[in-house]
Amino acid sequence: MKKFWQLPNKTFLIWFLRFLFGFSLITFTLIYLDFFVAAYILAGIAGIALIYLLLFLLSYKIELRSKFLMIEKGIIFRITLLIPYKKIVYIKRLKTPLLKAFGLLGACIKTVNGTVFILEQEAEFISLLLKKIEEKEN
Amino acid sequence: LKNVIKMHPLMFFIILKPYLLFGIVPSMYSVLNLFNVGKNSEFYYYQFFVLLCVLLLIEIKRKSLKIEVFEKFLVIKKGLYFNNESKMQSKITALYIKQNPIERLFSAKTVFINTMSDGKKNCEFKFVLNMKNAEILEEFIQRKADLRKKRIPFLKVMFWVAASSNIFEGVLLFTPLIRNVSKLLGIKVYDTIFSQITDKLRFTDKYLPTTVNMITVLFVFIYFVGFLYELLKNLKMQLRFDEKSISVKSGVIVKRKTILNSCIKIGFCAEQSILMRIAGRQAVKAITGGYVGKFSGAALVLPSQTDEELKNSLGDLFADYIPPKSYIEKKKAIFGIFSAILLPVFLSLALIITATILILIFNQFKRFIIFALLGFVFLLALYVYILFYGYKNSRISLEKNITAEGTRRFKIKRMLLRNDRIACFKLRQNLFDRKRGSCKVTLTAYSKGVEKTTIRWINKTELIKNIEKVE
Numbered sequence: 016m017k018k019f020w021q022l023p024n025k026t027f028l029i030w031f032l033r034f035l036f037g038f039s040l041i042t043f044t045l046i047y048l049d050f051f052v053a054a055y056i057l058a059g060i061a062g063i064a065l066i067y068l069l070l071f072l073l074s075y076k077i078e079l080r081s082k083f084l085m086i087e088k089g090i091i092f093r094i095t096l097l098i099p100y101k102k103i104v105y106i107k108r109l110k111t112p113l114l115k116a117f118g119l120l121g122a123c124i125k126t127v128n129g130t131v132f133i134l135e136q137e138a139e140f141i142s143l144l145l146k147k148i149e150e151k152e153n
Numbered sequence: 154l155k156n157v158i159k160m161h162p163l164m165f166f167i168i169l170k171p172y173l174l175f176g177i178v179p180s181m182y183s184v185l186n187l188f189n190v191g192k193n194s195e196f197y198y199y200q201f202f203v204l205l206c207v208l209l210l211i212e213i214k215r216k217s218l219k220i221e222v223f224e225k226f227l228v229i230k231k232g233l234y235f236n237n238e239s240k241m242q243s244k245i246t247a248l249y250i251k252q253n254p255i256e257r258l259f260s261a262k263t264v265f266i267n268t269m270s271d272g273k274k275n276c277e278f279k280f281v282l283n284m285k286n287a288e289i290l291e292e293f294i295q296r297k298a299d300l301r302k303k304r305i306p307f308l309k310v311m312f313w314v315a316a317s318s319n320i321f322e323g324v325l326l327f328t329p330l331i332r333n334v335s336k337l338l339g340i341k342v343y344d345t346i347f348s349q350i351t352d353k354l355r356f357t358d359k360y361l362p363t364t365v366n367m368i369t370v371l372f373v374f375i376y377f378v379g380f381l382y383e384l385l386k387n388l389k390m391q392l393r394f395d396e397k398s399i400s401v402k403s404g405v406i407v408k409r410k411t412i413l414n415s416c417i418k419i420g421f422c423a424e425q426s427i428l429m430r431i432a433g434r435q436a437v438k439a440i441t442g443g444y445v446g447k448f449s450g451a452a453l454v455l456p457s458q459t460d461e462e463l464k465n466s467l468g469d470l471f472a473d474y475i476p477p478k479s480y481i482e483k484k485k486a487i488f489g490i491f492s493a494i495l496l497p498v499f500l501s502l503a504l505i506i507t508a509t510i511l512i513l514i515f516n517q518f519k520r521f522i523i524f525a526l527l528g529f530v531f532l533l534a535l536y537v538y539i540l541f542y543g544y545k546n547s548r549i550s551l552e553k554n555i556t557a558e559g560t561r562r563f564k565i566k567r568m569l570l571r572n573d574r575i576a577c578f579k580l581r582q583n584l585f586d587r588k589r590g591s592c593k594v595t596l597t598a599y600s601k602g603v604e605k606t607t608i609r610w611i612n613k614t615e616l617i618k619n620i621e622k623v624e
Contacts, residue, residue, distance in 0.1 A: 082621055093587060095580035095613075097620055102576050149431060 265492035
């Protein structure tokens with residue numbers, strides 16, 4: 016059984032598409048309103064943001080340990096979250112038409128400590144996580 | 154079914170509160186106009202009718218509210234047509250009871266019930282009950298028959314208040330009060346206060362500038378207001394505890410009581426401000442689940458304890474307490490301090506060079522530049538000292554109980570928890586940490602908003618290994 020999960024390539028593509036959509040929407044609006052300088056500045060910022068996003072997605076790792084779920088993320092400041100399975104209250108599966116088309120699932124883990132979002136993963140991961148929680152419950 | 158609790162008439166005003174701004178206040182204008190004979194119109198009658206309907210609905214809502222107390226659970230019922238039932242079993246974490254002088258006059262008490270749910274910034278249920286009914290609820294959480302009592306001496310409370318009185322609470326109380334009163338009376342109160350202070354402190358002007366004197370006096374005054382407020386809030390402190398629950402009663406003008414359910418299973422948190430550290434004392438809070446707002450989740454149980462007193466008291470309160478045998482190593486951490494001060498040191502060097510050049514170019518700003526430079530160096534020294542202080546006083550042990558000691562500026566926070574009460578471990582690593590393999594860990598007890606503590610420069614691999622063993 017796979018224990019160590021990184022983001023699948025499809026997730027990178029989805030985030031790139033989202034980014035492109037948002038960026039083009041703002042840029043075309045700015046060009047339409049004749050704010051060319053702002054559009055150039057925005058393009059520069061977007062370039063940096065895209066690199067940051069790519070690096071962030073690359074750094075995102077999830078590990079299903081025997082007693083807790085471990086999520087690692089971050090480029091400059093690396094954050095590791097260790098959530099015991101027993102403390103997970105429920106898991107909300109997030110499905111959008113775009114995710115459906117790519118066969119991926121997003122998830123929102125509700126713990127006693129708050130909410131943790133899990134970036135788009137294959138459906139297999141969510142079912143494995145559910146199985147782990149169920150094991151611990153029993 | 155043991156008891157059915159109905160609401161006190163004062164509950165009407167609690168339900169009325171949300172409608173006050175949009176529903177009641179605009180309608181009051183029409184009510185006032187109804188008495189003015191010349192201005193009567195159909196519109197005013199219509200508004201008056203709406204107001205009456207709203208008030209009637211609120212009264213119906215109040216009447217429909219009831220709590221059913223069973224042997225092992227509570228049922229809260231709301232509404233006449235749309236019935237809303239909440240059944241609560243053992244998930245009630247805290248009960249907060251408050252009685253202000255007006256409520257005392259009508260023999261009522263405000264009761265706040267909190268459960269283990271998270272994230273909310275307001276309490277789950279708020280009721281105004283008569284004294285007898287409030288006691289029934291108290292009895293449901295904490296049976297009075299088997300309780301042990303402990304009175305906290307006045308001097309200990311006073312010391313805690315003096316050492317930890319929050320100056321901002323004073324500001325919060327003092328500033329709006331003065332401003333509103335001065336607005337009402339049309340007096341320039343702040344100008345008067347400032348001129349008075351300046352006049353009185355003229356003799357110190359040769360030692361310190363007037364502004365410094367004025368700020369000092371204001372701060373002392375604000376501190377005094379904060380001190381008095383906290384003292385009145387915590388006077389006559391009394392503890393009552395058994396094996397499953399603990400309650401704290403305090404207050405003179407407004408009487409307060411917090412009952413924490415099963416808090417002994419959850420844990421304790423000892424806080425030490427710099428003044429308390431000098432005196433070798435610490436304040437201990439009992440912590441439980443649920444959100445920690447103004448009202449519950451944590452309650453101060455032992456205001457000022459020496460280490461030895463604490464050891465004895467913990468034996469009573471925390472039955473499972475076993476002192477830690479060893480702590481997780483933080484050998485490499487000393488380098489963390491050097492890496493952390495690297496950037497400020499470079500910055501200060503750059504500043505010194507700039508200052509020297511500035512002194513050479515503009516001869517007249519010499520005093521100001523030296524003053525600013527000295528201030529910066531002082532801040533840097535303080536920062537370095539805080540880092541060393543944090544290194545010296547932070548440690549973690551993950552054995553049968555979790556013992557964590559962390560610092561925040563000069564405040565030390567010790568947490569004592571059963572290992573299954575940790576909701577989340579958050580490890581944070583910067584670039585230097587990643588190179589050394591150390592990390593900064595934040596422990597959160599049970600749920601959102603409940604006491605947290607952060608320990609720096611802990612060996613990450615060893616920490617994860619230990620967490621796996623404990624869990």
